[in-house]
Amino acid sequence: xxxxxxxxxxxxxxxxxxxxxxxxxxxxxxxxxxxxxxxxxxxxxxxxxxxxxxxxxxxxxxxxxxxxxxxxxxxxxxxxxxxxxxxxxxxxxxxxxxxxxxxxxxxxxxxxxxxxxxxxxxxxxxxxxxxxxxxxxxxxxxxxxxxxxxxxxxxxxxxxxxxxxxxxxxxxxxxxxxxxxxxxxxxxxxxxxxxxxxxxxxxxxxxxxxxxxxxxxxxxxxxxxxxxxxxxxxxxxxxxxxxxxxxxxxxxxxxxxxxxxxxxxxxxxxxxxxxxxxxxxxxxxxxxxxxxxxxxxxxxxxxxxxxxxxxxxxxxxxxxxxxxxxxxxxxxxxxxxxxxxxxxxxxxxxxxxxxxxxxxxxxxxxxxxxxxxxxxxxxxxxxxxxxxxxxxxxxxxxxxxxxxxxxxxxxxxxxxxxxxxxxx
Numbered sequence: 001x002x003x004x005x006x007x008x009x010x011x012x013x014x015x016x017x018x019x020x021x022x023x024x025x026x027x028x029x030x031x032x033x034x035x036x037x038x039x040x041x042x043x044x045x046x047x048x049x050x051x052x053x054x055x056x057x058x059x060x061x062x063x064x065x066x067x068x069x070x071x072x073x074x075x076x077x078x079x080x081x082x083x084x085x086x087x088x089x090x091x092x093x094x095x096x097x098x099x100x101x102x103x104x105x106x107x108x109x110x111x112x113x114x115x116x117x118x119x120x121x122x123x124x125x126x127x128x129x130x131x132x133x134x135x136x137x138x139x140x141x142x143x144x145x146x147x148x149x150x151x152x153x154x155x156x157x158x159x160x161x162x163x164x165x166x167x168x169x170x171x172x173x174x175x176x177x178x179x180x181x182x183x184x185x186x187x188x189x190x191x192x193x194x195x196x197x198x199x200x201x202x203x204x205x206x207x208x209x210x211x212x213x214x215x216x217x218x219x220x221x222x223x224x225x226x227x228x229x230x231x232x233x234x235x236x237x238x239x240x241x242x243x244x245x246x247x248x249x250x251x252x253x254x255x256x257x258x259x260x261x262x263x264x265x266x267x268x269x270x271x272x273x274x275x276x277x278x279x280x281x282x283x284x285x286x287x288x289x290x291x292x293x294x295x296x297x298x299x300x301x302x303x304x305x306x307x308x309x310x311x312x313x314x315x316x317x318x319x320x321x322x323x324x325x326x327x328x329x330x331x332x333x334x335x336x337x338x339x340x341x342x343x344x345x346x347x348x349x350x351x352x353x354x355x356x357x358x359x360x361x362x363x364x365x366x367x368x369x370x371x372x373x374x375x376x377x378x379x380x381x382x383x384x385x386x387x388x389x390x391x392x393x394x395x396x397x398x399x400x401x402x403x404x405x406x407x408x409x410x411x412x413x414x415x416x417x418x419x420x421x422x423x424x
Contacts, residue, residue, distance in 0.1 A: 004053075004066065004074070005081050011050050014075075014134045016127075023048035028075050029059060030127065041065060072127065079130030080161045088140055090162060091272065094147040094155055094193050095170025096186070097319040098265045099124070101257075101296060102170055105269035106144050108290045109283035110276065114141040124148030129158050142276065147193060150179035150345065155192040166203040167193045168268060172212045173318025178347030187212060194220060205272055209264060226264075229271045233280065237263045242299055242309070242330045249280055253288040258299045258309055260329060261322040295418045305404040306424050307331070312409050312417040315343045317353045323410045324361065331406035333365040338384075339393070339420060341411020342373025355379050367405070370396070373415050390419045397423035 008014070012024035018040045021027060027044035029037030029052060038059035041052040045062045052060050055071045068074045083090070091106070093099050103118045110116040117140045119132045124146040136143055147158045169190050180186040194204045198220060206217035208225045217223055230236065237260065239245040244255045246266055255266065266287055273283040292298050300308040309331075311323055320343060327336070338361050346353050354375045361369050362383050369384035371377070372393050377386040387393040397420060407424060411417045 001077060001081055004078060005085075007051055008078060008082070008134070014131060015044070015049065016131070018044045018047060021047050021049055024050050026050055027052040029054045029056075029071050030075070031055075031071070037071065076126070076130045076161055079133040080163070082136070083133050083161070083163050086136060086138075086140070086143075088136075089142050089165045089276075091142070091144040092147050092159060092162060092164030092167040092193050092197075093144055093170070094149065094167075094190055096173035096175040096190070096316065097314075097322070098170040098261070098268075099146050099148075100313075101262060101292065102168070102265045102268045103144050103146050104292075105265055105287050105290055106272060108286040109269050109273045110142055110144075110278060112282040112286050113278050114276070115139050116141070117143040119144065119146040122146075122148070126154070126157065129162055133162060149189050149192075150176040152180065152185055152189045153192070155189060156196060159193060159196040164193070164197065164202070165200075166205060167197050168205040168272060169193060169207065169213055169216075170268065171207060171210045171264065171318075173316055174346070174349070174353065175316040175318070176345050177316075177349050178345040181347070191216060198222070203275075205268070205275070207264060207268065209267075224271070224275055226267055226271050229274060230267055233270070233274070235267055235270060240330050242307070246284075248284050251281065251284070253284050255288050256291045256299075258297050259311070259323060259326040261319075261326055262297055295413075300421070302421075302424050304402065304424065306402060307406045308421065308424055309406070309408045310418065310421070312341065312411050312415070313413050315341065315410055315412045316346070317343060317357065320357060320410050321360065323408060324364070327406070327408045328364065331408075334367055336366050336406040336408070337368040337370070337402060338366050339370045339407060339409045339411075339417060340372070340376065341390075341415030341417045342375040344412040344414055346375075350375050351378065358384060368400075368402075372411065372417060390416055394420055394423050 011026045015021040015025040016028050016030050027049040029041045038054050038056040041054045041060035044052050052065045107118040117136045123132045125148050145162045147155050149155045197204050204220050204223045206223050206225050208214040208227050235248040238247045242258050244257050295312045298310040358379045371384050371386045409417050
């Protein structure tokens with residue numbers, strides 16, 4: 001490992017994709033259900049890779065190929081070796097909803113004083129976390145690593161690679177139930193972050209506004225409570241127009257985030273900054289300047305005068321219910337349109353959860369309710385209309401010519417509801 005680490009430090013980085021490889025990078029020939037990186041090792045070397053790490057003898061004839069027993073395992077061990085070499089604090093972030101927004105708000109706020117690295121995109125699994133860690137250079141002063149999970153044991157495993165020095169769980173909800181089997185197992189999975197930190201006598205940042213996390217926090221030895229921070233600094237929501245307005249230390253700020261549920265993400269970013277001795281006024285300005293993208297908590301005013309609330313990157317029963325409730329705090333139901341897409345990865349609970357969501361929206365008095373996806377299409381509806389995919393919905397929207405309406409678009413990424421925007 002020491003020899004490989006030496007080669008890594010001299011390289012221009014790591015690549016697992018020959019289509020995007022840059023000269024001087026080390027290519028790791030990862031395998032998956034539908035691909036085998038060993039087949040592209042020679043191509044990587046021909047494209048300028050400094051070395052190719054393979055686990056199939058003869059995959060590359062070049063003398064710069066490195067044969068190991070398991071490429072993925074070697075990548076993970078290299079990442080952990082690099083993490084140990086980095087003398088910086090690392091925050092581990094997990095939770096059911098809001099991980100990415102919290103991470104991006106933290107990046108904006110921490111960067112006002114510290115050289116900051118955060119997980120790029122959704123690189124939060126057993127491959128993404130190692131690749132993220134290996135992007136951290138010696139100039140970095142603090143990092144935030146997102147820890148995703150869809151089965152028990154995953155967060156504990158990722159913690160042993162990333163070795164976070166403190167951690168934050170955004171909230172607990174009904175995400176990835178298909179992999180966990182139950183909400184209770186999901187809670188235990190997220191708790192693995194705090195369990196790891198407890199074993200290291202490391203600090204846990206606790207969102208005690210979440211009832212389940214409040215109970216979890218009572219058992220922790222080394223902790224900081226978000227409610228105490230908010231009380232001490234006067235951090236609170238002061239309005240929605242539809243963007244969130246918040247106050248901290250007596251000053252008011254207008255963010256570019258929609259949805260009351262994002263208040264906790266703002267609180268979390270400032271909470272963590274405070275304990276890292278980052279100036280809160282500078283952090284708050286940076287948070288207010290942050291603009292969401294990638295179909296997360298975006299507000300769009302269209303040429304037809306429609307007010308579109310777009311949150312179509314991810315969805316589960318918890319986040320969808322919060323999105324609907326938050327939408328109704330600023331918008332009039334009778335002049336509003338609901339466009340909801342399937343909530344994926346719910347396993348045996350999928351049918352019941354989609355049925356409950358239909359019941360919820362049909363009691364609110366919305367002008368139109370459009371439900372998209374195979375699961376919603378199975379539901380019995382009274383006023384809602386169902387569509388198998390976004391193309392079918394677009395055909396319907398083109399006939400309605402909706403104008404000057406408030407529209408919520410919420411669904412899992414796989415439903416691709418952002419493709420409805422041009423009809424609105």
